[in-house]
Amino acid sequence: MFSEFYVISAILVWVMPLMAIAGSIFRKDLLPATTWKVHILLGVIFAAFVSYINLKDRDLDLVPTGREYLACDLISRNEPQFTTFRTVTLNCGGEEKRVKEEFYELAVNAARRHE
DSSP: OOOOHHHHHHHHTTHHHHHHHHHHHHOTTTSOHHHHHHHHHHHHHHHHHHHHHHHHHHHHHHHHHHHHHHHSEEEEEEOOOTTSOOEEEEEETTEEEEEEHHHHHHHHHHHHHTO
């Protein structure tokens, strides 16, 4: 239903600048200081760009689902028990759907942002 690939890749891309920072601290003899600064700067720029694109793509993937949910009538928000998640009950043209509340909020917010 919802892939967390975008979130994971947006986080993992920050390993490169963190490793450059660690290298500049612990291995000062490996490269000159200006080269370390360039590596760190480029790593941060690259990581920020990739994170932004990945999270934007994730947002755009949720838009069709969010529009579908907005077209439905919200019946109720169910309180969870110990073994279940918080759910939202929707009435979509006579068909009743139950959706995890977290996913519902993400999809609806994405659809509202991209209207």
